[in-house]
Amino acid sequence: MSVVTRFAPSPTGFVHVGSHRTALYNYLFARQQGGKFILRIEDTDRKRYVKGTVENLLFSLQRLGISYDAGPGKEDDKGPYFQSRRIDIYRKAVEQLLQQGHAYRCFCTAQRLEELRKSQTAQKLPPAYDGLCRELTLEESEQRAQNTPFVIRLKVPKEGTCAFHDLVRGNVQIAWSQIDDQVLMKSDGFPTYHLANVVDDHFMEVTHIIRGEEWLPSVPKHLHLYHCFGWDAPKMAHLPLLLNPDRSKLSKRQGDVAIEDYLKKGYVPEALNNFLALMGWNPGEKNEIYSMEELIAAFDINKIVKAGAVFDLQKLNWMNGQYIRNMDTARYLKEAKTWLHPERQRDSRIETALLALKTALNTFTEIPEKLGIFTGTPPEANEEAQNILNEASAQQVFSEFLREMDAMTELREADFKAIMKRVQERSGVKGKELWMPLRVALTGAMHGPELGYIAEYLGKAEAVRRITAHLKK
Ligand code: GLU
Numbered sequence: 405m406s407v408v409t410r411f412a413p414s415p416t417g418f419v420h421v422g423s424h425r426t427a428l429y430n431y432l433f434a435r436q437q438g439g440k441f442i443l444r445i446e447d448t449d450r451k452r453y454v455k456g457t458v459e460n461l462l463f464s465l466q467r468l469g470i471s472y473d474a475g476p477g478k479e480d481d482k483g484p485y486f487q488s489r490r491i492d493i494y495r496k497a498v499e500q501l502l503q504q505g506h507a508y509r510c511f512c513t514a515q516r517l518e519e520l521r522k523s524q525t526a527q528k529l530p531p532a533y534d535g536l537c538r539e540l541t542l543e544e545s546e547q548r549a550q551n552t553p554f555v556i557r558l559k560v561p562k563e564g565t566c567a568f569h570d571l572v573r574g575n576v577q578i579a580w581s582q583i584d585d586q587v588l589m590k591s592d593g594f595p596t597y598h599l600a601n602v603v604d605d606h607f608m609e610v611t612h613i614i615r616g617e618e619w620l621p622s623v624p625k626h627l628h629l630y631h632c633f634g635w636d637a638p639k640m641a642h643l644p645l646l647l648n649p650d651r652s653k654l655s656k657r658q659g660d661v662a663i664e665d666y667l668k669k670g671y672v673p674e675a676l677n678n679f680l681a682l683m684g685w686n687p688g689e690k691n692e693i694y695s696m697e698e699l700i701a702a703f704d705i706n707k708i709v710k711a712g713a714v715f716d717l718q719k720l721n722w723m724n725g726q727y728i729r730n731m732d733t734a735r736y737l738k739e740a741k742t743w744l745h746p747e748r749q750r751d752s753r754i755e756t757a758l759l760a761l762k763t764a765l766n767t768f769t770e771i772p773e774k775l776g777i778f779t780g781t782p783p784e785a786n787e788e789a790q791n792i793l794n795e796a797s798a799q800q801v802f803s804e805f806l807r808e809m810d811a812m813t814e815l816r817e818a819d820f821k822a823i824m825k826r827v828q829e830r831s832g833v834k835g836k837e838l839w840m841p842l843r844v845a846l847t848g849a850m851h852g853p854e855l856g857y858i859a860e861y862l863g864k865a866e867a868v869r870r871i872t873a874h875l876k877k
Contacts, residue, residue: 407439408476408610412601414446415457418662419464421715422616422646422654425680429643430614431470432681432703439611443472443484444604448491448594458484464663468673469696476609485608487600494595497603497633498556498588502542506632507588509545509554510537532584533557556589558598558625558632566624571612571641572708578624586625598622602629605638614641614705641705644684645712654715670743670768671720675727679720683713693726725766736762743771753861756817760857777847778861789844793874798841800831802875805842806868815864820856845874 409430413423434441443465447453462484465472474482487494501507510533512520521531537545538559548554561580570576588599595603605613620642630637646654654661660669666676678694687694687702694702728736740758741749748754757778761771785793792798804827809815812823828834843855846867852858859867 405611407434407437407612408442408608409434409439409612409614410442410444410605410608410610411472412444412446412604412615413461414449414452414597415454415461416449416452417454417457418664419461420654420661421663421666421680422643422661424464424468424663424676425646425683426615426643427465427470428468428677428681429641429685429703429705429708430612431472432700433612433614433705434473435700436703440473440475441471442475442608442610444608445484445486445488446597446600447486447488448494448600449597450488450594460664464667467667468663468677485604487595487604490600490604491594493607494589494600494603495593498595498599501558501588501632502556504632505542505559507556507558508538508540509549510557510585510587511548511552511554512536530582535585538585553591555587555591557585558588558629560585560625560628566627568623568627568640570620570623571639571705572644572710573620573642576620576623578621580624582621583624583628598625598629602626602633606630606633606635610638612639612641612705614643617642617645641708643708644710646683647712647714649714649716651712651714659715659717670739671724672727672731675720675724678727679723683715684708692723721766728765728768729763731762733759733762739768740771743768744775745772748775753863756857756861759817760853760861762854764853774853777849777852778858785844785848789848789850792840792844792850794876795837795841797831797833797837798874799876801827801833801838801841802845802871804831806871806875809864809868812864815859815862815867817854817856817860820859841874842871845871 411427411430413419413427431441433439445458445461447458472483474480475485478485498507502509512533517533520534524531537557540548545554560583563580565577565579566583567575567577586598587596589595604610623640623642627637648654648658650658652658660666663676667673674695677696677699678692681694681699681703682692685703685708687704688707731739737755737758740761741754744754751757757775758771760778761774764774765771805823807830808823808827812819824838828838831838839855840850843852844850846855846858846862862870
């Protein structure tokens, strides 16, 4: 049987980075197995629906290079599949359960349920339906349904335990006594998540459910539904939570949690995928940089870990920097320019400055600040840097460098290494002592972007002026 996975978000707001990881794992697994990855929008809860979410979601998936497929037997409709357009399928399914006695109509009013909940809380009992309508005969229930609103509940077993195997959690047991008679159909005739999800996974021929750990407690209800329908259940893998550095559940309070925020901040899509893919699974090698193809090849669903994974922003920034460094020049310049004021974008030397920054950035947002080094007068060298300028060897480097400049009409990055080689040979100064004085003279700082590009950006005249200023007569 060929593999079918799905990503089944509810359009209730932004796309959490954890959701994106779920999508990614489903995608990686399906691609690796030569299977299908389908996208299903679980939008039956109209109250929680947030406008614009679906568009946002599709945009993020596209930016991140995650493509989805048509489900089995749906070759002419690639999706995404919206549950709100499939209501009849769920109604038919629930009717079947009702007729077979696996589900029942519940006529309890909101007020009764509220009182029940209050009294259970007062007795320190977990809130659960008490089964008042569970034993109504079908006849009686059909009669009352003529003029009384109702929901439809699943009749879950009341004794024993539900045991199942999860690809991440291993063997899991949950006592049936902990499972409530789940509402499957609300009084407005819309299915709840549990019903629609199971029915769709079956009819869409999903073979592997890969989703967040928060759904693990729902598995018994779902398995019971599969049992009642007489269907085989898909395999399941429940992914560990993403955590804040203090190991609490990843939340907005401690930083951005929406994938859109990271995209807006100019994070490289490949870096985001790489970073998130390694949260909860890793190929067990030293290397941490993986292209999508490499992730697909290496992904191992059996090696997903149980423990929560800490979302380490510093690590993401480091990884993002690696991707910027290795990005092809044209793409880099195009993206980098979007971070500049339009006036700045027209500066004829801006590309040189941006190229200088390529190896010095963790994120594109740093560009405006880091460009400061190229404008106006360099910052005053601090005491440590000043000492470097005064070294005898530095003075030698400056004279030799200026002599090189005499012989050149312009100063280009492409020639910089050769120039420095000659300066080294003639001055006998090498390594840090060779490079650092020039860096300080040209930029006023001991660290920064690539010197050759800085020199080219400043141009021969300005470079000569800055170095001469530090030359002792
Ligand atoms: N609609 C559910 C969610 O947004 C899907 C859970 C599942 O994958 O079954 O989390």
